[in-house]
Amino acid sequence: MELLAARGITKYFRDTLTLADDRVSLSLAEGETRAVVGENGAGKSTLARVIAGLVVQDSGAVFVRGRRVRAGSVREAEAAGIGFVPQASLLAGGLTVAENIVLGREPRLLGLFVSRRKAYIETAMLIERFGFRIDPDALVSSLSSAERRQADIARALARGGDILVLDEPTSILSESESERLFELLKRLAKAGKAILLITHRLSEVLKEADSITVLRDGAVVADMLTKGADEAQLSSLMARRKAEGRRSGSGPAASGPIGAGHNDFALEIRDLRLAAGARPLSLALSSGEVLAVTALAGNGLGRLENFASGMEIPREGEVLAGGVNLASIPRGKLRSEILCYIPSDREGRGLCLPAAMRDNLLILRRREFLERDWIGRKRRDSAAREAALRFGLAADPRQSAASLSGGNRQRLLLARELDRPRAVLVLAEPLQGLDLASQAETIALMRDLAARGSAVLLLTSNIEEVLSAADRVMALYRGEAAFEGPNEGASTGSKLLAAMTGSAVGSVA
Amino acid sequence: MRRIAALGAALLFAALYALLASSDPHTAFLAFFVGPFSSSYSIYALLESSAPLLVCALGACIAFRAGAFNLGGEGQASVGTLAAALAASALAGAVALPPLIGIAAVILAAAAAGAGLALLSAIAERRTGAQVMLTSFLLSQTAIIAVDWAIGGPFRDSLSNLLAMPAIGSRLRLPLLALPSPLSLAFPISIVLAACTVFFTKATRMGSEIRLLGKNREFARAMGLSPRLGAWALGISGALAGTAGAFLVLGQSGRAVVGMTGGVGWNGLAVALIAGSDGLGALPAALFFAWLDSGSRQASILADLSPDASSVLKAVALFLITAKIAGPRLKRRPSSGAGAEVEV
Numbered sequence: 001m002e003l004l005a006a007r008g009i010t011k012y013f014r015d016t017l018t019l020a021d022d023r024v025s026l027s028l029a030e031g032e033t034r035a036v037v038g039e040n041g042a043g044k045s046t047l048a049r050v051i052a053g054l055v056v057q058d059s060g061a062v063f064v065r066g067r068r069v070r071a072g073s074v075r076e077a078e079a080a081g082i083g084f085v086p087q088a089s090l091l092a093g094g095l096t097v098a099e100n101i102v103l104g105r106e107p108r109l110l111g112l113f114v115s116r117r118k119a120y121i122e123t124a125m126l127i128e129r130f131g132f133r134i135d136p137d138a139l140v141s142s143l144s145s146a147e148r149r150q151a152d153i154a155r156a157l158a159r160g161g162d163i164l165v166l167d168e169p170t171s172i173l174s175e176s177e178s179e180r181l182f183e184l185l186k187r188l189a190k191a192g193k194a195i196l197l198i199t200h201r202l203s204e205v206l207k208e209a210d211s212i213t214v215l216r217d218g219a220v221v222a223d224m225l226t227k228g229a230d231e232a233q234l235s236s237l238m239a240r241r242k243a244e245g246r247r248s249g250s251g252p253a254a255s256g257p258i259g260a261g262h263n264d265f266a267l268e269i270r271d272l273r274l275a276a277g278a279r280p281l282s283l284a285l286s287s288g289e290v291l292a293v294t295a296l297a298g299n300g301l302g303r304l305e306n307f308a309s310g311m312e313i314p315r316e317g318e319v320l321a322g323g324v325n326l327a328s329i330p331r332g333k334l335r336s337e338i339l340c341y342i343p344s345d346r347e348g349r350g351l352c353l354p355a356a357m358r359d360n361l362l363i364l365r366r367r368e369f370l371e372r373d374w375i376g377r378k379r380r381d382s383a384a385r386e387a388a389l390r391f392g393l394a395a396d397p398r399q400s401a402a403s404l405s406g407g408n409r410q411r412l413l414l415a416r417e418l419d420r421p422r423a424v425l426v427l428a429e430p431l432q433g434l435d436l437a438s439q440a441e442t443i444a445l446m447r448d449l450a451a452r453g454s455a456v457l458l459l460t461s462n463i464e465e466v467l468s469a470a471d472r473v474m475a476l477y478r479g480e481a482a483f484e485g486p487n488e489g490a491s492t493g494s495k496l497l498a499a500m501t502g503s504a505v506g507s508v509a
Numbered sequence: 510m511r512r513i514a515a516l517g518a519a520l521l522f523a524a525l526y527a528l529l530a531s532s533d534p535h536t537a538f539l540a541f542f543v544g545p546f547s548s549s550y551s552i553y554a555l556l557e558s559s560a561p562l563l564v565c566a567l568g569a570c571i572a573f574r575a576g577a578f579n580l581g582g583e584g585q586a587s588v589g590t591l592a593a594a595l596a597a598s599a600l601a602g603a604v605a606l607p608p609l610i611g612i613a614a615v616i617l618a619a620a621a622a623g624a625g626l627a628l629l630s631a632i633a634e635r636r637t638g639a640q641v642m643l644t645s646f647l648l649s650q651t652a653i654i655a656v657d658w659a660i661g662g663p664f665r666d667s668l669s670n671l672l673a674m675p676a677i678g679s680r681l682r683l684p685l686l687a688l689p690s691p692l693s694l695a696f697p698i699s700i701v702l703a704a705c706t707v708f709f710t711k712a713t714r715m716g717s718e719i720r721l722l723g724k725n726r727e728f729a730r731a732m733g734l735s736p737r738l739g740a741w742a743l744g745i746s747g748a749l750a751g752t753a754g755a756f757l758v759l760g761q762s763g764r765a766v767v768g769m770t771g772g773v774g775w776n777g778l779a780v781a782l783i784a785g786s787d788g789l790g791a792l793p794a795a796l797f798f799a800w801l802d803s804g805s806r807q808a809s810i811l812a813d814l815s816p817d818a819s820s821v822l823k824a825v826a827l828f829l830i831t832a833k834i835a836g837p838r839l840k841r842r843p844s845s846g847a848g849a850e851v852e853v
Contacts (some may be wrong), residue, residue, distance in 0.1 A: 036812070351728065352721050
């Protein structure tokens with residue numbers, strides 16, 4: 001029996017000029033596991049968020065058991081039975097698993113007092129029934145990423161019920177952890193739950209899903225059963241018409257970003273010299289793509305950061321955003337509308353330590369908020385508090401940035417820069433100072449922004465970060481590209497390492 | 510609170526100084542502390558003399574907030590006096606012009622001259638990276654020499670024995686508010702300007718941006734704040750110093766005299782430091798300085814205290830207050846660093 005149906009979902013993001021979903025339809029039956037696959041930026045995450053009520057679609061509707069679910073209401077979606085597991089965990093680190101699971105609908109004694117015992121029992125029963133391996137009394141901040149994922153799913157089950165929508169659930173898990181997660185999902189499917197699995201890992205799809213919906217550039221290009229499908233067929237379906245097609249602008253309006261930057265790469269670097277005597281560097285990023293560049297200190301990563309962020313105007317070569325030279329864009333406009341930039345020099349460039357947290361947070365939205373220091377102080381404080389809380393930073397917005405710990409300073413930066421998708425993201429060492437769980441969440445968020453149309457240039461000295469986040473990778477050595485290629489996991493890691501230490505110069509793939 | 514305590518300490522020092530330096534401590538004491546308030550005339554005189562000081566201090570406050578050390582207040586006030594005198598003589602023939610509009614035009618001319626001089630530093634910084642602290646000082650010293658030459662040379666009033674330009678017609682002088690005292694419209698204007706400064710720094714976007722620029726330039730650039738923001742702050746700062754020059758010319762003396770700024774720019778800097786670059790604090794600080802000036806002048810006339818006493822006392826007050834400001838900062842730094850390390 002058909003449990004969930006999405007019909008003609010269409011969503012256009014004004015801020016990145018991206019048509020994320022174009023008349024997408026799919027259906028899901030009891031006990032069915034359906035995978036939604038597609039490249040980055042194909043519209044998978046947006047579709048999931050529409051179904052979960054997090055994003056209001058421009059047209060189309062979601063039906064559960066034939067009844068239409070009101071658009072843009074998480075509460076209604078949950079009431080209809082849809083539980084959503086986002087890419088970045090929504091759990092509160094300071095609470096226990098049980099407290100998180102009952103959050104907002106706590107069992108009460110005499111309708112008045114929150115009953116921890118009832119919450120514990122309720123959670124324990126849920127955990128028991130589906131064979132989760134987590135302790136309801138454990139603090140979420142003490143969980144590993146795999147355990148956290150389980151808790152996420154338990155939360156979604158407790159809140160929704162019959163339908164689980166999982167957005168890239170394995171992106172931060174190891175292979176064995178992923179396998180265990182899929183065992184759990186199989187048990188849930190056997191119990192009659194319908195599962196919608198958003199992923200770009202085709203091996204998972206072929207092994208775990210019953211049916212597959214393939215998205216490309218926001219539109220459904222195939223709807224099939226897993227039986228008989230193979231990886232090559234799926235990849236060719238997913239593969240976007242290559243850059244030539246997009247650059248000529250001959251594709252339909254639905255393909256990729258629309259508007260000013262349509263004919264160009266989101267970020268393009270031409271003939272930049274990063275070190276004296278080095279060969280000039282060129283690279284190009286399409287929207288939805290994550291390119292990670294790594295290097296050891298002193299090999300040009302810092303210069304690249306300065307050029308890509310427009311902090312330094314190159315004498316040779318040029319940096320283009322959406323086809324426009326960065327130097328010709330007024331800096332205020334660049335930073336508030338086009339470029340999101342997390343500098344590696346957090347204290348010197350990223351934050352104004354003596355200034356209040358709220359000024360650090362709202363400076364890019366200063367047209368809206370910095371107008372009045374006296375008037376509207378409350379509105380600003382609450383906006384700042386809200387923005388900070390989304391990144392797990394619970395602090396008084398009036399306190400100075402200097403009073404925050406290193407990790408919280410980083411959260412403050414992330415909260416300011418990653419609050420909404422922009423055309424270009426230049427992120428230099430974005431994970432410095434963060435604990436492991438926050439690192440994983442930040443990477444998931446980065447991927448999510450890419451999925452919503454941002455082009456991400458990740459600059460980091462940490463190969464692990466590169467491998468966990470990037471589509472394409474590049475290593476610099478003495479200011480030159482020593483390796484460039486797609487991210488193929490561990491093997492790419494060793495190639496990067498060889499290239500950045502200078503033992504494989506010249507092997508540009 | 511700390512500032513008030515420091516001012517109290519400075520006064521204590523003043524008393525001690527009068528006690529030691531004068532052969533007639535009692536008279537000196539009275540003249541110094543009570544003299545400035547002994548008559549409505551001397552109170553009004555004190556207020557009048559605080560006006561240019563306050564306006565210069567406001568300019569310094571805005572520059573300090575933007576992290577631009579405008580040390581050229583003296584020169585900017587100086588070009589302000591020349592510009593005011595020239596504008597007034599140019600407008601002397603325009604009888605049809607309502608006096609208040611004429612005065613406003615003269616003040617604006619002086620402000621523009623001060624702003625122009627200050628902006629040269631901003632341009633030099635933008636083009637070559639030259640430090641504002643150096644260029645503003647050097648340009649100002651040069652400007653003072655040029656202005657003194659102009660006032661004492663080509664524009665000099667040949668009928669007068671003074672090294673001064675011709676007196677300005679009474680129509681363009683600032684109206685006096687409490688005859689026979691020298692209190693003029695300058696004082697109320699300076700209060701309004703102080704209020705405007707407070708509003709500008711605390712309640713406008715540019716004011717907030719200037720504050721952030723002053724705290725971290727690199728941050729301001731990375732956040733895409735306008736690269737001209739610092740120049741704006743310097744320009745406003747110079748315009749206020751120039752306005753102080755106009756007050757001097759249009760007030761009691763009624764003409765531009767060689768060396769008439771008499772340290773108003775430097776004292777404005779000191780007042781801004783005492784006020785912690787806060788426009789609201791600049792008013793009491795400027796009045797305090799005016800009082801020290803007036804007190805030591807009276808004490809030097811009525812007793813045998815040196816008229817230089819005020820300079821010594823100003824230096825002491827400045828020393829005490831800036832020491833108080835630096836103290837806790839030096840203490841805070843290592844502890845916050847350690848805290849960050851522990852929490853990371």
